Amino acid sequence: MTQRTASDAGQTGGLPRQRRTFSIGELAKIFEVTPRTIRFYEQEGLLAPERRGQTRIYCEKDRVRLKLTLRGKRLGFSLAEIREVVMMYDAMPDGNARQLQRLLEILADKRANLERQLEDIRLMHKELDDVESRAREVLSGLGVEPPKH
Amino acid sequence: MTQRTASDAGQTGGLPRQRRTFSIGELAKIFEVTPRTIRFYEQEGLLAPERRGQTRIYCEKDRVRLKLTLRGKRLGFSLAEIREVVMMYDAMPDGNARQLQRLLEILADKRANLERQLEDIRLMHKELDDVESRAREVLSGLGVEPPKH
DNA sequence: GCCGAGGTTTACGTTAACGTAAAGTGCTTG
DNA sequence: CAAGCACTTTACGTTAACGTAAACCTCGGC
Numbered sequence: 323m324t325q326r327t328a329s330d331a332g333q334t335g336g337l338p339r340q341r342r343t344f345s346i347g348e349l350a351k352i353f354e355v356t357p358r359t360i361r362f363y364e365q366e367g368l369l370a371p372e373r374r375g376q377t378r379i380y381c382e383k384d385r386v387r388l389k390l391t392l393r394g395k396r397l398g399f400s401l402a403e404i405r406e407v408v409m410m411y412d413a414m415p416d417g418n419a420r421q422l423q424r425l426l427e428i429l430a431d432k433r434a435n436l437e438r439q440l441e442d443i444r445l446m447h448k449e450l451d452d453v454e455s456r457a458r459e460v461l462s463g464l465g466v467e468p469p470k471h
Numbered sequence: 472m473t474q475r476t477a478s479d480a481g482q483t484g485g486l487p488r489q490r491r492t493f494s495i496g497e498l499a500k501i502f503e504v505t506p507r508t509i510r511f512y513e514q515e516g517l518l519a520p521e522r523r524g525q526t527r528i529y530c531e532k533d534r535v536r537l538k539l540t541l542r543g544k545r546l547g548f549s550l551a552e553i554r555e556v557v558m559m560y561d562a563m564p565d566g567n568a569r570q571l572q573r574l575l576e577i578l579a580d581k582r583a584n585l586e587r588q589l590e591d592i593r594l595m596h597k598e599l600d601d602v603e604s605r606a607r608e609v610l611s612g613l614g615v616e617p618p619k620h
Numbered sequence: 621g622c623c624g625a626g627g628t629t630t631a632c633g634t635t636a637a638c639g640t641a642a643a644g645t646g647c648t649t650g
Numbered sequence: 651c652a653a654g655c656a657c658t659t660t661a662c663g664t665t666a667a668c669g670t671a672a673a674c675c676t677c678g679g680c
Contacts, residue, residue, distance in 0.1 A: 345656080345657080346656090346657075346658095347656065347657080356638085356639080357656095357657085358638065358639065358640085359637085359638065359639095361658090361659095362637070362638060366637090375645090375646085375657095375658095376645080376646095376657080376658055376659085377646090377656090377657060377658075378657085378658090390598065393591050393594060393595060394595070395637095396547070396587065396588065396591050397547075397588065397591050397592065397595060398545070398546075398547045400636075400637095401636080401637075402636090407602070411602050411605075414605060414606060414609055415609065419610060419613055419615045422606045422609060422610050422615075423610075425602070425606050426603065426606055426607075429599050429602060429603050429606075432595075432599060433596075433599055436592050436595060436596060436599075438545065439545065439546065439588065439592060440589075440592060442542050442545050442546050443546065443585050443588060443589060445542060446542060446543070446546060446581075446585060447582075447585060449539065450578050450581060450582055450585075453556065453560050453574070453578060454575065454578050456560075456563060457563060457571045457574050457575055457578075458575075460563055460564065460571060461568060461571050461572075464568055466568045466571075494626080494627080495626090495627075496625095496626065496627080505668085505669080506626095506627085507668065507669065507670085508667085508668065508669095510628090510629095511667070511668060515667090524627095524628095524675095524676085525627080525628055525629090525675080526626095526627055526628075526676090527627085527628090544667095549666075549667095550666080550667075551666090
């Protein structure tokens, strides 16, 4: 785990609103991933940046997609699952009824997943509290001042 | 993802309290994993059941360990990370100060991770709401009654 | 006494998600 | 114009977390 704190990076910071584009290296730095990762996501159908010559040009929309993808990953979704949602989202306007129904199903599934994760987090939190207090007890029993946190 | 709903399975249901043991197959059924998975966790140092002959006998404590392990997995922890906490927890009474300090560090790290996940879930929830409402709009635009959920 | 159900070990196979290395392209800067 | 830097493609390597298959034991029942 030990994820660095790029957190939800990628704010544009009040620029000319919309004509900002990014190179693959810029995006990589912003989100603290390697260019290889970004190219891999494209190969998996999660991104489709424009090209100038053979160089990739990422627009604002691409940046958002990448952000959502990484968030999904942190929540344990596979790239395939993420693609399933992201692509349907894009194809929505001309999506037929069956597709949309399917999308709603998927969303419900994801939602259930999030609920379970919330519960897991609650429980895990308790465990951590327990382990920590036990550790602090033992420490002070050793005459060592534990860090106040 | 699409995790089945064994959820937090594995309640003993008011039995003689404590002398209950389990075969590998029983545990596998309870938690909806394969015996292979359970053996693998043992090989990775997450479980250490007793043996009768060469057959594994799991006690209540083993069951709890497995439960915690699976919960950790659902939260995206690697087996190595889970082992790190679980084993230190067990070795606590005779753990030296350095070990315990390290444990507290790890716990803080996990905690930070959970915080981030909570935020991610909040955000993801919003996205799902957005996608879903858009989908419902399009659907009703097609004259199709979307499921009331 | 044999059979099937469940357990065991050993070992090779598989999948996802990248890492890494090689070899080439293209700009711009001293 | 040579060097360097950022980009590209191609392709093989790696790790985690199991799956799967083969070959074996062992026990209760008929």
